[in-house]
Amino acid sequence: MVHVYNCHPFAAQRIVSAEQEPGLVCCGGGALFVVSAGGCKIEAFDLQREESPVICRFSCAGTVLSLQHSAVGDYLVTIEEKNNATYLRAYTNWRYQAVEKTRVGVRLLGHLLRGSSFRGAPKEQMEIIEIPLFEPPLCVACCSLTGDLLVGSAKSLVVFSLKRQTLSEQLSVLDFERVLILHIQGWSPSQVAFCAGYLALQTELEVLVIKLVQQQKSAQTAEENALLPVDIMVETSLEDDAEMKKDGFSPLHEQEDFFVFPKHQEMLGSEAQHCGITLVPECTAMDSESRGETTVVYVLFRRFAPDFFQGCSVEETRLHSLQLHPIFTGKQEESSISRCGDPDCMFVFFSLPNTGYMYSLKSSVELVSTYQYPEKAHQAVLSDQFLYVITRNALQCFTVRCSAVAARVQDPYIDTTMKACPPFSMEVCALRIQLFIGLKVLCQDGDHIVLLTAADVDSKENTERPARKNTEWREHRALTGILLAVGLDATSAPTLESLLSKSFLSRKSSVCKSTEAPDSAHGWNLYVISSVSTLQLYREIVEYSKRYEQSNPCSQSCVHLLSEAHLLLRSALLKLQNGPAEEKQELLEAFQESCAHLGDCFSRFDKKDCHLALPYYKMSGLTVTDVIQRNVSMSGVSSGYGRGFIFFLKHSLYEETVEELSKDVADKVLEIFSVAEPAQLPHVVCCSSMLNADPDGAGALLEQLEASGAPSITLALCRASLALRTGDRHTYSQQMERHAEMLQVYGFIEEPRLLLHGRGVGLMPTLLAQQLRDSQDGLLVAALVALHENSRISLEDAHLFFQELCKDRLEPDSSPQLLVDFWESLLVASSRESTIQELLFRLVSVYISRITCSHPSGCKALKTADDLINSCSHYGMLYPWVSILTPNLYHDQQEDLLKLQSLLCGPTLQVSSILPLLEPLSDSDDPGLSVHVLCSTKLGQHEDSIHRLLDRCPQAIIPYAQHQLHHHTLCLWWQKLFPEVCDRIRKTGNDNTILLSALKETLIVAARELTPLEFLDLLPDDGTAHFFLPHLLECCQ
Amino acid sequence: MSSKSSLLKVILLGDGGVGKSSLMNRYVTNKFDAHLFHTIGVEFLNKDLEVDGRTVTLQIWDTAGQERFRSLRTPFYRGSDCCLLTFSVDDSQSFHNLVNWKKEFIYYADVKEPESFPFVVLGNKLDVSERQVSSEEAQEWCMESGGYPYFETSAKDATNVAVAFEEAVRRVLSLEDRHEHLIPTDTVNLHRKPRSATQCC
């Protein structure tokens, strides 16, 4: 079904006073070109000025068969015929023809007459460049971005690139260079389009789109091909073609001998290479060496079949209005300014008499829109914002989806909860159907549309005034029929009535008096129709949508119209990327407003797409308070709040991006949820933006909710936290005592906002968290551990949380005890390796700083060293020698020292990672020594440890050796320990009992492990025999 | 109204300096410049006129006569309806070169039947007193070459200029009429509005 609205995209029409009956018409660069019916004269009119005055008139060198204007280079290109020969000519500097009877220069492509070799005085005159071709040209197209030309002939397509040579400051001349020939076999397009390397080719029933891609020449193929003449290359590729057939591909164009009903076909992307049309590129550019090889990439193939059984002929199914349309999104800044880079989007449009098709060609090739015309269309023109179509008696203005496609290319956040844009698959509609009698030609340039109307010769009498009314009535009846045919009931649509009964244009223009005169004098008219500004049309559509809204707040037509209006603004913004800031600002404001309208619409919705309220409101720049107020006032009209609104509210509140709501608004939010979704109340109450809500009212709502049987843990915690706000200690304790701490932890996982608000820098502990800090720190730590383990909070955020929570406490070191408690508890609970290493590092650093710091912290830890050793595998049992080194004397730091020693005795801590932390820790006292020796031991530096222990605490040396020296370190007993002990006894004298007993222990081990000979070798020369002898005997046994 | 009858391409050929550009200027703008630059390449001007009740657009193609511009002018001979071979009566060399000009034209214009192609010969600078080519001499060459009409003109004082161009038009039209007579189905007689005639300048 086609929506037909009655908007006013056209501002005014005026009549262009052409001298002779126009034959061909085209526009571009703000000018309208009219070829007289005879075909040899062109009149150029200025479209930008009110009365469209003549810019100039000039003659062509032959009868013009086809005419195009290129904005780049401001030249006209024609296919002309003279004495049965066809010519391709470019008319440059045509504006100089304003002075009539000036000579027109003519030259061949490539011959720059005014170059330095010919010293003619540079003249400001029109110049025709004749472009020679091997075959007569059939069709031609200009690239709107480069001014390059594509010419179609029977067997080939030729690409000419536009060259500009500057002769002096004012004067530059244009020229063309033939850069590429594409040889085609047995298929010749009747219409071509060309843009940014894309070529669209059209025959009566087929469309092929290809892209030319420049590839760096691979050295080998370049050499191979260089030896072959072009025609041979063509042949080889034909053989390739034959190969393809054998492989099961059936080229469509091989079936000329027998009659096959052609089938409908659509081939997208590389699939299109099997369409059977072969294009062989031959590079002819001067710098072809450096250009590299041009390859043809197939993009799209479409074939239509006339419905012979329905009595349709090819005639009635013929394609027309082929067009390529580029769009820049400004994503790549420079390219969009110069407009010469690769466009971000490319569209192709083509049309059957009854249906138009628009495909998107970039990224993925897909059909974007199908246009069902109410009656047979003669011609269609695609612009950034509209598709204009002429039928015999109407100008139709359809909406397009270019900006919807472009938006998605431009902004990856579209179609997320952040941003939205109407889908490009949204049905297109006709904004207007405007009656004209006898439409023949349509063209468009900027904000102007040009129409040529002509009465059919034999029906000329009918157009005379008495018969006029009758004709119009007939047209109306025909139109009504058409609208019915496309699914529109003309009688039920109120707008249609006015569409059918009124004159369509607000004929404000000054020319309106003259409309009768030329009309009756000759059978043709040339109209220039100007478009209204985007903002004006936008406003009209918004107004229009309100009519639908009034009859049904959830009307699809309303959303549709608002979406169309939104897309119009988007496309205007795309066009205006580098435009004046003021105009842009106006459009941006309208854009935000349109987002707000769409947000309103979707917020009323109950099912489909209601979630879109969120992104649209976000884009609207409205505050949540604004949105709430809009919806509250809307809900007065209808009943209740839509799901979209609730969805928006929920997300905004929970994302914590919302401003702090005033008491009234916050209370309103509670009221809304108590009606719409009471189960959300505990969560809503906990939101940071809801702090101003009345706690008593909220408490009452929660009580009701509980009475209705809602799960109670989170509810109880909520009520406790509300009670805290009012200072109601009694209710607080009552609610807190209702559930065991274990269960309360679950409550906090369900709603972390009970404890903390915001994220990152703005993270704030709640009143409840503060209360727990003072009264139930174990619960608080357990809750935070649970939040971390459930990915509700990061280690960093927890750090910030505790720091914020404890910032008023007088704790000397940087890590408050609660934070250390949290880390220790988390270490017990966590199983993630990266978290464990991170925690170990943090804890070691805290322990060390506390051991070094002389003043005790004074805070009691939640967990003692014993607790940790018993509950956590990362804390190891202390080695026996460690206890000898640091007997239980250091009360103040004992716990932290024990924990550190225990970690060092445990299996997990990687000593190498904490070495930098050890620097501040001196080994002058026993605690320091114990840590250093533990570390060097862990690192395998036993000799170092032995030295230190013998120096500082010899009584620990034997327990150390017994505990540490095994396996491959066993030899250290006699290689290191034995000589060291002997040495020291010698120095200190024989009465050192500690050393002597150490020596004895060492000898026992050595005697056990060594052979007698080795043992003998070991013994010192000055040793007393009776001391060593028993050990030697031991060894011998 | 076939394209042939509405737009007539007439090309001016002849040695550099014989007065081709001057003749065209005199005919179209009715002006004369005693110190004209040599033409570079090819230029044209249009003139609408009525001959024997038919409105035609005469498109006069002026070419550079100097030898060094040969490659710039020859591509545009194609499609000509009539060729004006021009010499200067005070320069016998320019007269003797006419035969070469004719050859060059026939070759590059790719004329199918050179015998029946309408050439018109112009002897310009009639106002100059020191003639080197006599009227009889010129007339004789025209007769021998295929019965071409011969006009003695002066761009300076406008003698015979309009007459010569109109004769060229008449030649083309009569030739066309003969063709139309032979193959009447070839051209379509489109509805011609009388208004357009009065509107044209």
Ligand SMILES: Nc1nc2c(ncn2[C@@H]2O[C@H](COP(=O)(O)OP(=O)(O)OP(=O)(O)O)[C@@H](O)[C@H]2O)c(=O)[nH]1
């Ligand atoms: N006295 C006299 N001088 C003429 C006449 N026609 C042309 N001239 C002069 O002869 C010179 C050459 O004339 P042009 O019209 O430039 O000659 P052209 O044939 O166009 O020469 P190219 O452009 O070089 O081929 C100019 O100085 C003219 O003023 C004429 O009829 N009488």
Ligand SMILES: [Mg+2]
């Ligand atoms: Mg000249």
